[in-house]
Amino acid sequence: MPLVEHLRELRNRLAKAVVAIVVVMIAAAFYSEQLMQFLAEPVPKCEDLANSDGGNCAIVSFNTLTSPFTTTIKVSLMAGLIVSSPVWLYQLWAFVAPGLHKHEKKYTYYFVSAAVPLFVGGAYLSYVILPISIKVLLSLTPGGSANILSLDEVLDFTIRMVLVFGLAFELPLLLIMLNMVGIVSGRRMIGWWRGVVMGVFVFGAVATPTTDPVGMIALSGPIVVLYFVAVAFSLLNDKRRARREAEGPADDEASELDLTPEAIEEIEPVTTARALPEQATKDRVNGYDDVT
Numbered sequence: 001m002p003l004v005e006h007l008r009e010l011r012n013r014l015a016k017a018v019v020a021i022v023v024v025m026i027a028a029a030f031y032s033e034q035l036m037q038f039l040a041e042p043v044p045k046c047e048d049l050a051n052s053d054g055g056n057c058a059i060v061s062f063n064t065l066t067s068p069f070t071t072t073i074k075v076s077l078m079a080g081l082i083v084s085s086p087v088w089l090y091q092l093w094a095f096v097a098p099g100l101h102k103h104e105k106k107y108t109y110y111f112v113s114a115a116v117p118l119f120v121g122g123a124y125l126s127y128v129i130l131p132i133s134i135k136v137l138l139s140l141t142p143g144g145s146a147n148i149l150s151l152d153e154v155l156d157f158t159i160r161m162v163l164v165f166g167l168a169f170e171l172p173l174l175l176i177m178l179n180m181v182g183i184v185s186g187r188r189m190i191g192w193w194r195g196v197v198m199g200v201f202v203f204g205a206v207a208t209p210t211t212d213p214v215g216m217i218a219l220s221g222p223i224v225v226l227y228f229v230a231v232a233f234s235l236l237n238d239k240r241r242a243r244r245e246a247e248g249p250a251d252d253e254a255s256e257l258d259l260t261p262e263a264i265e266e267i268e269p270v271t272t273a274r275a276l277p278e279q280a281t282k283d284r285v286n287g288y289d290d291v292t
Contacts, residue, residue, distance in 0.1 A: 025080030
């Protein structure tokens with residue numbers, strides 16, 4: 001298609017994705033209170049302000065006049081992005097897919113089917129350890145002080161933890177993608193294992209805001225296991241790529257052409273045919289006139 005048609009199709013795809021997000025966002029606004037309670041559930045709440053002394057529990061509140069409105073919009077938008085993700089991901093895929101080869105489409109299906117469970121698994125793990133993380137942070141509150149937390153900050157903390165854990169679980173998939181395109185080999189990944197393990201645990205200590213090792217191990221341990229799974233897959237993929245290159249290109253791939261110019265051999269002289277008697281005139285040479 002010409003460029004204008006591509007831009008028109010992109011506009012239509014984006015419009016459908018935005019409509020889906022807005023529709024789900026409006027529907028989620030009616031259940032925003034239940035969503036807020038679900039996201040703030042890991043916080044140990046105090047029954048009243050008198051029981052909030054020290055770090056045992058906290059009072060969740062709205063600190064500004066506009067906080068209820070902005071928090072509702074934020075929660076509804078987040079729900080719209082998550083619930084409508086199959087729609088806008090499909091629109092993105094429908095725009096990109098016509099330009100992919102058959103084997104590239106197959107790999108894309110594999111990556112998407114693996115990326116979604118990995119992200120969901122990381123998000124679920126973060127929600128499981130959130131109560132432990134929050135209790136550790138609240139335990140640092142000195143006696144005589146009360147914890148009055150803004151619901152907006154609690155939601156930001158919960159969403160940040162979910163995104164950090166979910167995206168961190170995508171790291172092994174990124175390594176597999178780099179291996180699939182031939183940038184990183186499995187043998188090179190093996191040589192990185194000491195630095196990767198050290199870096200993952202440092203990342204786990206920085207990404208989790210708690211001072212106890214529970215959050216760090218809960219984040220770093222599964223990533224290390226997934227890293228070695230990615231290494232094993234990359235080694236097998238390297239062997240498969242070597243066999244495929246020996247067999248030749250696939251049906252929908254162009255073979256590599258040798259465009260190196262060859263040396264020109266010596267020109268072989270060619271004799272012309274003798275002219276017929278009726279052509280042997282003074283204005284003809286070998287049967288051709290001088291104009292020819």
